[in-house]
Amino acid sequence: MGLYTITLPDVGEGIAEAELTEWQVAVGDEVAEDDVLGTVMTDKAAVEVPSTVAGKVVWLCGEPGDVIAIGDKFIQIEVEGQGNDTAAPAKAPEPQAASGKKEDVTGSEAPSEEAAETPAKVDTSAPAPAPAPSAAPTDKPKNGSTVRREPLAKGERPLASPAVRRRAQDAGIDLRLVGGSGPAGRILHEDLDAYLEHGPVTGRGGGGRLPATGMREVKVVGMRRKIAEKMAQSWDRIPHITIVEEIDMTALEELRATLNSEHGTERGKLTILPFVMRAIVNAVAAQPEMNARYDDEAGVIHQSDAVHIGIAAQTPAGLTVPVARHAEAASLWENAAELTRLAEAARTGKATREELSGSTITITSLGPLGALATTPIINHPEVAIVGINKMAVRPMWDGEDFRPRKMMNVSCSFDHRVIDGWDAAVFVQKLKKLLETPALMFVEE
Structure with a gap:
């Protein structure tokens, strides 16, 4: 196996650099020749960068928003044969998990076998929390899941079955305000019952509108x-x-x-x-x-x-x-x-x-x-x-x-x-x- 480096090609008209706006591939993906790898933006036009070889992606040059000079390394691909780059693959940026926390990747210290095989110690000296009252099912986790107690931000989609969604729509209930006690915070029928009896998940009664607390960062790229x-x-x-x-x-x-x-x-x-x-x-x-x-x-x-x-x-x-x-x-x-x-x-x-x-x-x-x-x-x-x-x-x-x-x-x-x-x-x-x-x-x- 060899390493093949694709550089950012000359996009014409004397352009010296371009902004990376989108990746079409990720590290570990298999690509074929002529597959689109990513898109870069010049001063006005978007340009797709194709692959000139087939192989496995092992390194990406950056993330959307980064400015890359023409001729700089754009992507590295592991190919059959010798390739065109004898250097070791560049260290890839640390990906992030869906939760927003960084995962361990190549280049970070792996946990020891002992740590991997030994379960985390649980402090049993502290008294167990008192059980939640039966009148509020949103406080009672199902299948060991964690109850969602805060309203979802605007744009977030709550987890619920079609039947629950239909019932909520008929009742005029915003599911983002309902606590989910099912797996992964899924909203169940009893959660709707609790909402109708006790109000939104924040504890405010009366079913009134809640102040919005969400905040998002949108990168300008x-x-x-x-x-x-x-x-x-x-x-x-x-x-x-x-x-x-x-x-x-x-x-x-x-x-x-x-x-x-x-x-x-x-x-x-x-x-x-x-x-x-x-x-x-x-x-x-x-x-x-x-x-x-x-x-x-x-x-x-x-x-x-x-x-x-x-x-x-x-x-x-x-x-x-x-x-x-x-x-x-x-x-x-x-x-x-x-x-x-x-x-x-x-x-x-x-x-x-x-x-x-x-x-x-x-x-x-x-x-x-x-x-x-x-x-x-x-x-x-x-x-x-x-x-x-x-x-x-x-x-x-x-x-x-x-x-x-x-x-x-x-x-x-x-x-x-x-x-x-x-x-x-x-x-x-x-x-x-x-x-x-x-x-x-x-x-x-």
Whole structure:
């Protein structure tokens, strides 16, 4: 048998290090060639690291949250034959048992045979505790198990049979507040009887709500850490100015409904976003300083002729910003199709580094959850972001009467270091005009 060391591979584009976000294997696992060993996160994209050999995992380089340099040892595998590493396997980190206590592993002193064979001494000099009253079955352990006397924290799942769960649900009882006297703290029918008679496991009567006492530590790793760093960088470096404007979307919604009715089956349904993208393309043609990236360290603004629109998207891993490239050259339906493709890639974690970088201006929207107004944070190093808020029917005065109109607010933030308030207001008014009179978007100027 030999030892084979796999190093963290070069993930491209000059990346010097990556953050370990997840292991797919553990020490002792058997792996085959091409099996995924773990996942690392670069500045934006998640990258899976495959195995190049088959064998048994004997060492892992660290735990999620650790930053690893490209080329450093990533994992060691015991293989048939000589392997590629003549050194002894590195000492693995001490695993933890489910209870949170460290187990003895290789590298720690093993207990002696005498200690292993000799049972622990029991102090019989102390008087035995008095038996619990029969009226409170939650105080009486079953099968030598320990009675659970404290309520479970939010999110913990109590042990109980389906019949007990059904009975508790019918009675409106939160099983987290019921003491479990069965094996491993399992809740029995008599425990429910005791709860109904004596109240929650803490001894408080009346069945009232108990104060929450749980506390958990959640390590900020992977995508969540990148989001935190990006938001802090944007807020620390960019002095934001935000303008909120009300827009009458009635005409655009009528146009959208007509296009979907006539072409939706063969071309796909249009949402509002492709129209907003077209409006941005037209607006930045007149104000190219909005479609730019500011290198604040070099003191240089890079204005782009191409309009690469970032679309802020919520995914199970957190907020990502996939990029629809060359929106200026795409039709409504092409932009709609690209949005659908990018959203799926981001949601499944398959978006590439190229698809998550290079935007020149960003759109952010909370969809139906949006509020009347938001204050979007600029996607550094861009200089502008367009926020789409919730659409609602409101009574609007047309000079003669109040009439129902479909209204939506846009919230646009700008980098006040390079965008003056007047220019920002001109840009917002241009967006307003285009969205309220959508035919103008398709008129060549």
